[in-house]
Amino acid sequence: MTAIQTERRAAASNHDAWLTRRRWARAGWLYVFMLVMSFFFLGPFLMGLLSSMKDNPNEYPPKVIIPQLTAQYVSRAYNLGIQGGNSGWNGGLTPGREVNFDVSVRSPADAPKDAPVVSLFPYQPVSLVAIARQAQAKDYAQLKTVQVSQTGDTRVYRTTVTYPSLTAQTGEVIRAKLATPDADVRATLPSGETVKVTLDTPAAQAKQYELSESQRVELVKAGENYYLRGPLFERTPMQVDVQRGQSIVNSTLPPSDKQNFDRSFAFRNITPGILGYTFNNYRRAFNETMDPKSGRSLFFSWVLNSFLYAFLRVAAAVIFCSLAGYALARFDFPGKNLIFLGAVLFVQMVPSQVNLVSNYVLLKDLGLLNIWGLWFNGLVAAGGVFLMKQFFEGMPKELEESASIDGAGPFTTFWKVMLPQAGPALIALAITQFQGAWNDFFWPLVLLRQNTDFTLTVGLSSFSQLYGGQGDYGLILAGAILSAIPVIIIFIIFQRYFVDTGSDSAVKG
Amino acid sequence: MTVTNPTAKRPKAARSKQSQTTTTAMLFLAPFLITTLIFFFYAFGRAIYYSFTDFNLFNTPKLIGIEPYRDVLADPSFRRALANSLIFAIVTTTLQTIFSLLMAVALNNKIRGIAFFRSAWYMPSITSSVVITLIFLWLFQRRGIANYLITQWQAYQPIVLTLLGVLIVVQIAQVLWERSRKLPAGWLDPALAAVSALIAIIVVLILNTTGLVSVREVAPYDYQYFADKWISIGGVRVLSIPLLVIIIQNTFTTVPTLMLFFLAGLQSIPGSLYEAADIDGATPFQKLMNVTVPMLRPVTFYVVTVGLIGTMQMFDQVAVIGSAAPQDTLITLAFYVYTNTFKNGAAPVNMASAAAIVLALIILSMVFVQRKFFVAPEAN
Numbered sequence: 096m097t098a099i100q101t102e103r104r105a106a107a108s109n110h111d112a113w114l115t116r117r118r119w120a121r122a123g124w125l126y127v128f129m130l131v132m133s134f135f136f137l138g139p140f141l142m143g144l145l146s147s148m149k150d151n152p153n154e155y156p157p158k159v160i161i162p163q164l165t166a167q168y169v170s171r172a173y174n175l176g177i178q179g180g181n182s183g184w185n186g187g188l189t190p191g192r193e194v195n196f197d198v199s200v201r202s203p204a205d206a207p208k209d210a211p212v213v214s215l216f217p218y219q220p221v222s223l224v225a226i227a228r229q230a231q232a233k234d235y236a237q238l239k240t241v242q243v244s245q246t247g248d249t250r251v252y253r254t255t256v257t258y259p260s261l262t263a264q265t266g267e268v269i270r271a272k273l274a275t276p277d278a279d280v281r282a283t284l285p286s287g288e289t290v291k292v293t294l295d296t297p298a299a300q301a302k303q304y305e306l307s308e309s310q311r312v313e314l315v316k317a318g319e320n321y322y323l324r325g326p327l328f329e330r331t332p333m334q335v336d337v338q339r340g341q342s343i344v345n346s347t348l349p350p351s352d353k354q355n356f357d358r359s360f361a362f363r364n365i366t367p368g369i370l371g372y373t374f375n376n377y378r379r380a381f382n383e384t385m386d387p388k389s390g391r392s393l394f395f396s397w398v399l400n401s402f403l404y405a406f407l408r409v410a411a412a413v414i415f416c417s418l419a420g421y422a423l424a425r426f427d428f429p430g431k432n433l434i435f436l437g438a439v440l441f442v443q444m445v446p447s448q449v450n451l452v453s454n455y456v457l458l459k460d461l462g463l464l465n466i467w468g469l470w471f472n473g474l475v476a477a478g479g480v481f482l483m484k485q486f487f488e489g490m491p492k493e494l495e496e497s498a499s500i501d502g503a504g505p506f507t508t509f510w511k512v513m514l515p516q517a518g519p520a521l522i523a524l525a526i527t528q529f530q531g532a533w534n535d536f537f538w539p540l541v542l543l544r545q546n547t548d549f550t551l552t553v554g555l556s557s558f559s560q561l562y563g564g565q566g567d568y569g570l571i572l573a574g575a576i577l578s579a580i581p582v583i584i585i586f587i588i589f590q591r592y593f594v595d596t597g598s599d600s601a602v603k604g
Numbered sequence: 605m606t607v608t609n610p611t612a613k614r615p616k617a618a619r620s621k622q623s624q625t626t627t628t629a630m631l632f633l634a635p636f637l638i639t640t641l642i643f644f645f646y647a648f649g650r651a652i653y654y655s656f657t658d659f660n661l662f663n664t665p666k667l668i669g670i671e672p673y674r675d676v677l678a679d680p681s682f683r684r685a686l687a688n689s690l691i692f693a694i695v696t697t698t699l700q701t702i703f704s705l706l707m708a709v710a711l712n713n714k715i716r717g718i719a720f721f722r723s724a725w726y727m728p729s730i731t732s733s734v735v736i737t738l739i740f741l742w743l744f745q746r747r748g749i750a751n752y753l754i755t756q757w758q759a760y761q762p763i764v765l766t767l768l769g770v771l772i773v774v775q776i777a778q779v780l781w782e783r784s785r786k787l788p789a790g791w792l793d794p795a796l797a798a799v800s801a802l803i804a805i806i807v808v809l810i811l812n813t814t815g816l817v818s819v820r821e822v823a824p825y826d827y828q829y830f831a832d833k834w835i836s837i838g839g840v841r842v843l844s845i846p847l848l849v850i851i852i853q854n855t856f857t858t859v860p861t862l863m864l865f866f867l868a869g870l871q872s873i874p875g876s877l878y879e880a881a882d883i884d885g886a887t888p889f890q891k892l893m894n895v896t897v898p899m900l901r902p903v904t905f906y907v908v909t910v911g912l913i914g915t916m917q918m919f920d921q922v923a924v925i926g927s928a929a930p931q932d933t934l935i936t937l938a939f940y941v942y943t944n945t946f947k948n949g950a951a952p953v954n955m956a957s958a959a960a961i962v963l964a965l966i967i968l969s970m971v972f973v974q975r976k977f978f979v980a981p982e983a984n
Contacts, residue, residue: 110787113787113795116795117793117794117795119795120793120794120795120796120797120798121794121795122715123794123798124794124797124798125710125713125715126715128710129710129715129721132707132710132721132725133720133721133724133725136724136725136727136728136856136860137724137727139728139736139739139740139743139856140727140731140739142739142743142749143739143742146742152742153742153745153747153748155747155752155824156752156755157749157752414635415635415636416636418632418633418635418636419632419633419635419636419637421632422628422629422632422633423633426625426626426628426629426632427622427625428622428625428626428629428630429626431629434633434637438636438637438640438644442640442644443913444913444967444968444971445644445648445964445967445968446913446916446917446938446960446963446964446967447917448917448919448937448938448941448942448960448963449647449648449651449957449960449961449963449964450643450644450647450648450651451651451941451942451945451956451960452650452651452654452659452661452945452953452956452957452960453646453647453648453650453651453654454643454647455945456661457642457643457647471639471643472643473643474635474639474643475635475636475639475640477640480636505625505628505632506628509632530730533732534731534732534733534734536732536733536734536919536920536923536924537919537920537923537938537942540923540942541942541946552732552734552735555734555735555738556734556738556923556924556926558738559738559741559924559926559928566741566742566928568742571738571742572738572739572742575734575735575738575739578732578734578735579731579732579735582730582731582732583727583730583731586723586726586727586730587723590719590723593726593730
């Protein structure tokens with residue numbers, strides 16, 4: 096008898112253990128599935144983020160580990176930045192500096208033993224708008240290549256890039272920008288003062304006609320005079336070629352471009368600093384979109400425009416949507432249902448393309464084809480009114496009743512009693528409006544006609560169109576990532592409002 | 605609701621209070637009503653008017669009857685736009701509804717770290733369509749990540765297929781063995797599947813080191829997604845490949861938003877229903893089809909409506925891709941309206957307006973049909 100019982104108990108506990116094991120396994124599979132899906136949803140952004148830092152985002156096959164993110168190369172970029180421009184972050188090449196760059200060349204026994212041919216090459220930004228030709232490091236710097244060591248058949252050569260100062264004068268060094276020249280070369284100091292620039296050496300005089308307006312330069316202030324030390328360079332592009340039979344096996348920074356079976360390496364910038372190395376595309380998005388008229392970065396203007404538009408939309412929505420939503424929720428008046436059906440629900444169903452022509456013509460006649468017209472056009476969002484109506488309907492009536500007993504008028508009741516209670520709904524409204532305005536594309540594309548007026552979305556899409564659809568993906572991806580950052584930050588801070596709002600009104604509505 | 609009737613006999617004070625309320629309400633509503641009147645109703649009326657005139661953005665409009673509608677319907681590019689829009693709307697709405705429901709069911713599990721997964725999955729829907737389209741353009745280039753992944757799949761096919769084969773065989777063997785021990789193991793038993801997966805991985809590793817199964821050499825897969833390529837049925841061009849990429853992208857971005865609606869709906873389903881189903885011995889699939897789906901009908905109705913309205917108006921993606929893909933493959937009604945309004949020279953704005961009205965009518969009738977025939981009684 097006991098034998099049977101024990102057996103049964105054993106079977107039961109066996110069964111329990113089996114169920115527990117099953118439960119654990121199920122949780123495990125669920126986590127695997129969740130992680131795979133998370134990767135699927137985050138994957139495109141992560142790949143975009145990673146590739147936005149590459150020299151060539153179209154690199155094939157795509158690599159996940161890139162030199163721009165390895166500690167070794169980032170620190171070398173930092174050191175080279177300090178050598179060239181005294182700044183580990185910004186890099187660049189400034190007068191009076193010297194930069195050392197090593198290249199290892201393998202020459203097998205039967206191959207030539209010559210030193211590599213090193214040269215600097217010009218770089219003109221491929222940007223949205225043509226900008227004045229900038230001075231190039233290759234016209235000012237001198238190169239010297241010496242062999243420093245040899246292991247086996249691999250020789251290490253050190254190239255020294257020297258950028259001598261154009262003046263012999265010493266004194267306080269000032270950074271300035273060249274101004275429109277008249278008879279003399281002139282420069283605008285950081286203080287805003289425009290001064291005459293003295294070219295005291297033949298070397299300086301030889302270059303005076305090559306320098307164009309708005310070129311950034313270094314001056315020496317000695318006594319009352321300003322002497323030209325030389326232009327400042329953001330980058331130092333360098334190329335290394337070796338003979339047939341030789342190959343380049345290593346260099347201080349990895350090359351941006353390899354050609355000719357590893358016999359020709361191009362370095363986009365040998366004095367990058369961290370910003371110029373890892374975040375080069377981001378820097379380009381800001382620096383290479385200069386508006387020639389104002390000298391301001393177009394990308395920067397787009398960011399500001401987007402923020403301005405989003406701010407205006409949020410402010411208008413918070414005030415007007417809550418007013419309208421409150422009226423629809425709490426007042427009884429003839430035509431209320433009609434207003435709700437017609438102006439709130441119907442409006443949301445009709446596509447905005449219907450109003451395209453009429454609103455375009457109207458705003459054009461008013462001279463409002465800019466951010467203000469855009470704002471005016473979408474002043475009170477029907478969706479926002481709907482959200483606030485739903486919210487106010489859910490609030491207790493007692494609040495208003497006690498306020499009216501205290502003798503408050505409807506506006507006071509709304510402003511002093513109801514609105515302060517509406518915190519969560521207002522936050523939800525504000526973030527949905529911010530997100531909507533920030534991501535808005537159709538109306539900005541229709542209404543904004545000048546590239547200085549664009550919002551980020553329109554500006555970004557113009558990045559892709561300018562290169563015939565082929566696109567400079569370094570710039571596009573960097574711009575895309577930058578423009579996604581504000582909404583992502585807001586999402587991380589206000590996460591639960593994103594997750595709550597829409598779904599609530601859906602189930603109620 | 606209580607409708608107060610102003611004509612009813614009531615004391616004077618009450619009537620003046622009523623009119624005072626009306627005035628206050630109108631004051632509160634004024635900014636909303638005024639802008640809606642100007643930028644919506646006036647614009648709407650003017651669009652209807654333009655659609656019966658010969659307006660071209662520069663002349664004084666003159667009424668010419670329904671000719672613009674006839675022109676639009678005769679325009680091959682409008683017909684393509686109409687076909688593209690309808691196919692896009694139907695396919696995308698179906699896909700996004702199914703996927704968002706399945707994802708919501710997955711996210712409705714009570715496990716640790718669910719907040720993280722929810723945020724991660726929600727990411728695609730907070731970023732702008734322009735950003736995502738640009739990233740997708742890059743992913744789907746000729747030498748892009750999409751083609752790279754397909755190449756990798758082709759290269760690793762022998763390994764992956766061996767892994768799957770071994771996994772299935774081991775799983776069947778294990779389940780049969782467990783059943784012979786009188787344990788009620790299902791074919792997809794997770795614990796056994798974990799063991800099967802482990803065994804399959806070890807077997808494949810051994811086969812790989814011995815060189816029996818290895819990575820294949822394949823030429824890089826080189827497919828052009830944004831070219832004039834079509835899926836045709838019976839010689840009729842139905843769906844273009846570029847549009848298919850946009851369908852994938854749009855599903856990717858809208859699924860998270862719609863998922864939230866389903867998630868909220870799921871949380872309001874009483875747990876007792878599932879307990880009852882458990883007692884009846886329902887499988888997870890049966891529970892999904894017989895409990896979850898019917899209980900979610902109101903939400904599904906909402907999701908499908910929102911999906912149809914959104915997809916019929918698809919514009920951003922086409923405008924961003926622009927000339928990178930042949931116009932016919934991507935043109936939608938919304939984009940047709942836009943291009944005809946801003947055509948160089950004299951723009952056929954009357955045709956653009958007529959097309960816009962057609963678009964609006966289609967959307968409104970879709971919503972109407974939905975409401976009429978598919979709405980569940982609980983939704984009212």
